Each structure stands twice: as C-alpha cells, then as structure tokens.
Amino acid sequence: MSSEMTTQPQYYHDEIVKRLVQFSVAWAVLAMAAGVFVAAELLWPTLDMGQPWLSFGRLRPLHTNGIIFGFGVSALMATAFYSVQRTSHVPLFAPKLAWFLCYAWQLLVLSGGLSLLAGMNTTKEYAELEWPFDIAIALLWVSFGIVFFGTISRRKIRPIYISNWFYGALIIVIAMLHIVNNLELPVTWTKSYSLYAGAQDAIVQWWYGHNAVGFLLTGGFLGMLYYFLPKHAGRPIWSYKLSVVAFWAFTYSYIWAGPHHLHYNAIPEWVQSLGMVMSLVLLAPSWATLINGVMTVSSAWEKLKTDPALKFIVLSLAFYGLATFEGPMMAIRSVNVVSHFTDWTIGHVHSGALGWNAMITYGTFYYLMPRLVGTELYSKRLANVHFWLALAGTMLYIIAMWAAGVSQGLLWLSLDETGELAFGFRDIMSSMAPYYGLRLLAGLIFLGGTLLMAYNFYMTTRSRKTVKVEPPVVDPAFGVV
Amino acid sequence: MNALKLHKKLEENNALLIFGILLVSSLGGLVQVLPSVYQESLRTPEANTRPYSALELAGRDIYISEGCSTCHSQQIRSLVAEVERYGPYSRAGEFVYDRPFLWGSKRTGPDLHRVGGKYSDDWHRIHLVDPRSVVPTSIMPGYPWLAEKDLRSDDIQAKLRGLRSLGHPYSDEEIENAPAQLEGRKQIDALIAYLQMLGTGFVEPESGAGDSSE
Ligand code: HEM
Numbered sequence A: 001m002s003s004e005m006t007t008q009p010q011y012y013h014d015e016i017v018k019r020l021v022q023f024s025v026a027w028a029v030l031a032m033a034a035g036v037f038v039a040a041e042l043l044w045p046t047l048d049m050g051q052p053w054l055s056f057g058r059l060r061p062l063h064t065n066g067i068i069f070g071f072g073v074s075a076l077m078a079t080a081f082y083s084v085q086r087t088s089h090v091p092l093f094a095p096k097l098a099w100f101l102c103y104a105w106q107l108l109v110l111s112g113g114l115s116l117l118a119g120m121n122t123t124k125e126y127a128e129l130e131w132p133f134d135i136a137i138a139l140l141w142v143s144f145g146i147v148f149f150g151t152i153s154r155r156k157i158r159p160i161y162i163s164n165w166f167y168g169a170l171i172i173v174i175a176m177l178h179i180v181n182n183l184e185l186p187v188t189w190t191k192s193y194s195l196y197a198g199a200q201d202a203i204v205q206w207w208y209g210h211n212a213v214g215f216l217l218t219g220g221f222l223g224m225l226y227y228f229l230p231k232h233a234g235r236p237i238w239s240y241k242l243s244v245v246a247f248w249a250f251t252y253s254y255i256w257a258g259p260h261h262l263h264y265n266a267i268p269e270w271v272q273s274l275g276m277v278m279s280l281v282l283l284a285p286s287w288a289t290l291i292n293g294v295m296t297v298s299s300a301w302e303k304l305k306t307d308p309a310l311k312f313i314v315l316s317l318a319f320y321g322l323a324t325f326e327g328p329m330m331a332i333r334s335v336n337v338v339s340h341f342t343d344w345t346i347g348h349v350h351s352g353a354l355g356w357n358a359m360i361t362y363g364t365f366y367y368l369m370p371r372l373v374g375t376e377l378y379s380k381r382l383a384n385v386h387f388w389l390a391l392a393g394t395m396l397y398i399i400a401m402w403a404a405g406v407s408q409g410l411l412w413l414s415l416d417e418t419g420e421l422a423f424g425f426r427d428i429m430s431s432m433a434p435y436y437g438l439r440l441l442a443g444l445i446f447l448g449g450t451l452l453m454a455y456n457f458y459m460t461t462r463s464r465k466t467v468k469v470e471p472p473v474v475d476p477a478f479g480v481v
Numbered sequence B: 001m002n003a004l005k006l007h008k009k010l011e012e013n014n015a016l017l018i019f020g021i022l023l024v025s026s027l028g029g030l031v032q033v034l035p036s037v038y039q040e041s042l043r044t045p046e047a048n049t050r051p052y053s054a055l056e057l058a059g060r061d062i063y064i065s066e067g068c069s070t071c072h073s074q075q076i077r078s079l080v081a082e083v084e085r086y087g088p089y090s091r092a093g094e095f096v097y098d099r100p101f102l103w104g105s106k107r108t109g110p111d112l113h114r115v116g117g118k119y120s121d122d123w124h125r126i127h128l129v130d131p132r133s134v135v136p137t138s139i140m141p142g143y144p145w146l147a148e149k150d151l152r153s154d155d156i157q158a159k160l161r162g163l164r165s166l167g168h169p170y171s172d173e174e175i176e177n178a179p180a181q182l183e184g185r186k187q188i189d190a191l192i193a194y195l196q197m198l199g200t201g202f203v204e205p206e207s208g209a210g211d212s213s214e
C-alpha cells in the first residue's frame, strides 16, 4: 500500500449510499404493507379474493424476504459503504462493481419476490428463493465482499475499526451459511430438491436460520450501531476492549444456538441441549454490547431531547436488550414447550425486527439523508411524530402477540382432571381474533410512521445533489506504511 | 494481555481478520451440524416408511408451492398433550424421504403430521376449496384454483430421477409409469393423496399408549 500522490481530488462515493438508502426505504414500505396485508388475512381469510398470488402462504414469504433482503440488506450495504470509506479514509474500491451491486440486488429482490408470488418456494425459512436466485445471491454477495474488503485493504489508517468487523462477519458468515444451506439438486428451472433430507435438513436449515438472524439481523446491525452511535453521540465508544471481546464471543457462540428452534423435535437430544446451553451463553456477548452502547450515550443525554435520530437509536438499544434477553429465555426447553409454534415467537421476532432493526435503521437514515445532500432535515416535527408512532406500533404489536402466544401455548397444553385435552384446537384458534386485530392496528401505525419518513426524505433530498466529500489527510503516525 | 496483542495483529491485517472470522464461526457448525449430517440413525427409515408415489410427490410439491407450511407444522413433539391431540410423536426415520423437511415453525392451523386417514377425501375436497363451508370459524384460506387447474405431468419423471440420484429407491418401471398416474387429474387430487398418506409411515407397537382422537 504505497501512498501515491495523486493531484486530482478523490471523493467518497456517496451517491451509491444515497441510492441504496432510497431503495431500502421503498422496500420497507412495500414489505411492511405486505405484512399488514397478511395480518389482515388472519382476520378476514377471504381477503385474497380467490387469487393464488394474494394467498397467505405465498405472501408471507414475500413479507419476510422483502423486509430482510430488500429493506435490511440494502440498509446494511448503504451503511457499510458509508462507514467503511470514512473509517478507511479512502473512496470505495471498484465503484463500478458497487453500482452494479446496488441495482442488481434490487432486481434480484424484485424478481425473487415475484417468483414467490408465482409459487416458486423451497419453504426453508429465509431461504425460500429457488435455485437460480440462490446462485445470483451468491455471486452478488461475493461482489459485496470485493467492494468492502477491497476498500479496507486500500485504507490509509492502520487499525480496522470495530464496525467493519461486524460488517465483515456479516459478509463472510452469511456467504458460508447461504451456500451450505442451499445445496440442492435442480430438477427443472423452477424446482429443486434439498441435498439433505428430513431431520438432517432441519438441523442444517436452523443452523442457517438462526445465524441469518445472528449475523444479519443482529451482527450486521451491530456494525451500524458501532459506527453511527458514537457519531451521533459525538464521543468514542465507551470501551473498545469490551467491544473486541464481545465481537469474538459473539462470532463464536452464535453458531451453536440453532437447535433451539427444534426443541422436542425428532433430532438427537444432545444437539438440543447444546443449543440451549449456548443460547444462554449468548446473553453475555449480547448484553456486553448493550452496556457498551448505553454507556456511550450516557453522557449525551442532553442531545436526546433535540435529536430525533439519536432517540431512535437509543430506543433501538432498549429493544435489542429485550429481544436478546427474551431469546435465551425462550431457548430454555421448558419455556420453549409453551412458546414454540405460537404467536409468542412472532412477538419475539417483531420485538427484534421492529424495535431493533427498523428503529436503528430509521435513526441512522435520519442522520444520513440530510448530511448526504448537505442540508437540514425537511421536518424535525414529522420525525418526532414518527418516533412516537414507531414506539406505539412496536409496543402494541409485541404485547398483543405475547398475550396471544402465551394463552395459545398454555391452552394447547392444558389437560383436564381425567387427562383429556381441555380445549379443542378450533376454539383456541377462534379466540385469537382480538389479538390479531390489535396486531393489525399496530402494523398500520408502524407503517404510517414509515410513510412519514419516506415523505420527509423525499422533501429533504428533492432536487438536491449529493455533496462531495474528500477523505481527510491522514496523520502519518496512524497511517498505513 | 497476550490475547489483546494477538488481536492487535488481526485488527491491522485484512486477510487475517477474514480468516479469523471464518475459523471462529465455522467451529460450531463443524462440531454440531456436520456429525448430524453423517449420523446413520437420522437416515434410516422406519419400518413402514416408503418413498412418495408419483401422485403423492406431486401433491407434496403443491403443498410446498402454496406455502401450507407457513401455517401448519408436521412435527408432533414428544409431550403428553401433543400426543393426545395429534397422535404418536414424530420419529426421525419417518422423514428420510422429505426434501425439504416441512416441520414448520408456526401453528396457525393444527399439526398435520398424522392427518392421513383422519378425514375422507371428499371432506378434504370441500375443505380445501372453501374451509368455512365445513368449519364456519376457520381462518384458513380457500384454494379454489386447485380444483380447477390440471396437474402437470411433464416434469414428474425429472423429479423422480433427481430423487433417485439422491438415493430414493424408485424403479425404472415406476418412473416410466409416473406421467400416466397424473394425467387427467386436478391439482387438488394430488394434494389430497399426499395429505392422506401423511403420518402413515409409523405404526405404533401393539400395546402403545396415546391413541389419537379429537
Ligand atoms: C441472544 C439472542 C437471541 C436468542 C438466544 C434467540 C432465541 C430464539 C428462540 C429460542 C426462538 C424460538 C424458536 C422456536 O421456538 O421456534 C427465536 C425465534 C426467532 N428469533 Fe430470536 N433470539 C435472539 C435474538 C433475536 C434477535 C435480536 C432477533 C432480531 C430480529 C431475533 C429474531 C428471531 C426470529 C426471526 C425468530 C423466528 C424464527 C422462525 O421460527 O421463523 N432473535 N429466537
């Protein structure tokens, strides 16, 4: 890495970042609208109007894939590209490839979504897309890695900042999981059979499924946290050492926890027990990060009053703490007996998804968008309204699903004095309607807030150009030789 | 603090960091997942478990394509109440011909692992087209198009051959005759054939407890 002295100025490639943020917001709106629609279908099952592509079983995977791969991954790419440039003090490596990735990824999510509606589906959760898409995902993921690690290897500053390890782990581990879990034999252009069968397929799938949550929905977004939280708060991360230890503990222990999705299922007992123990262990690195985050903002409480973006991020930390506490509890076999297969799981998912993933992303976007175009946010008031809508929507969603899930779980299991089942399945099903109604309302509120944000960004960036930012000159003492 | 020194190296070297992450994150999979993939007992069928017939396989693929598994599990846990409600708990050996597995993660509807033989074909036909005509409070979607659309028969041989290459024991004759089994039928016929064979791969030894009833 020689420091060639070029005279013509080099700028950060922030246009790509802006475009990815815009795509991410668009996917958030679309995929959450799909979530609201499937929530409504559980109340009014004839909403699909006899149309196959509006049917619950096809739309639900569209909701999860659209949100995770459209909204989530676009947001992660945007923030990874923004922060890796600034922590390396160089523009993106291979910007043309980055632009290609930016658009090709959207095309992939769009066509993949349409294929789900057409009934192409492997049913392996969060890996529902069929084999042609699996190959495309793998190739695009490699280009993500090339751009990201390429930028790091050209960096002008010696240490690789902590946020980049989390983004790096996202890229590497998801690649490994994706390839292994999707090994399948194509039999036609639209259909394949998994190379694993039955119980083995289940074990591989949940090794993937849990760690897609771990390294994408948790680890990837922790990368976002480690860069943008200190930026927002205007002070460095509270303990760098703690973040180092937490990173390696996290990377090591997450991988083992998958079998907590298969308690009391037809897989070996030792695999389940190991999964449970490692899930409890996971609490430690998860909360180490929580503590680090809270301590970092603890001296910036003043800013909280005026900065809606920071409010979102601090709230997201609270929900991160909740979801990573609840998760290990649900991984205990005797608790899982009640929670498994019920709406409790759905509540847990969305406490993480809405409270943690969506909120931290919103907070980050509120920080980014005005800066990218060099102006103030169009309306701080709207952003504050959005904050309260997001909080209300999330709380209502979680509470409704807890109530639904715990009662479902207990009623399914309850036996009367003679040892017979106390309640029929259909009676329990019918009693869920009020909770599903509340969840629908919660979804509408949350979606409403997201629409406000989209409008706010539109007004902020309308007819404005992305500002050009030059990397700063690096003090040779810290630079790469 | 030797560990931190080692870390300092990692933190300043891109390639080492990549390698470190790969190493640390693959340990769990190697120790926990890999042995399961080679474990014989997870690949040995139960005495009564057989590969799906051409019609059942086509039905299973419709079940997959419609996403029935987003609402229905096929996994009876080894719990008293569960055995009481659905029947004998699920054995690993019953799933050896399942690609992919369809155990599910959410029970909006009841478990279907032992639904085979529980209802008549006609009941399923009516229920699938319009669930509320037999269960007035049902929140299951209707599938009217399954009763109208013809079953494809042009891809079944490729499917059976593919599965044979993965070790499912189909004979040349079965593959030869497969399209004829599907021709002239509707999609719903295949789906019902699949539903009716679910859970029949396991027969409880004579004195077994846990008889299933409503
Ligand atoms: C220490 C951290 C965590 C642990 C130990 C954990 C544990 C669990 C457990 C035990 C389940 C229920 C499995 C079942 O009964 O089927 C579950 C489901 C789930 N969790 Fe977590 N959780 C953690 C954090 C998170 C976070 C932060 C998110 C972020 C969104 C999340 C997303 C999910 C999802 C999407 C599912 C549903 C999977 C499915 O069935 O489709 N989890 N988790």
Ligand code: HEM
Residues within 6 Å of the ligand: A032, A033, A035, A036, A038, A039, A060, A063, A064, A067, A068, A072, A125, A345, A346, A349, A350, A353, A354, A357, A358, A439, A440, A442, A443, A444, A446, A447, B070, B105, B106, B108
């Ligand atoms: C407006 C907001 C949202 C609404 C109304 C909504 C609604 C729903 C509904 C109705 C389901 C199906 C539940 C069931 O089968 O019983 C679902 C599942 C799911 N949603 Fe959402 N959702 C929203 C936002 C999100 C977000 C932001 C994420 C991720 C970041 C997310 C991730 C998921 C996942 C992973 C599942 C599958 C859970 C499982 O299989 O256990 N959702 N959602």
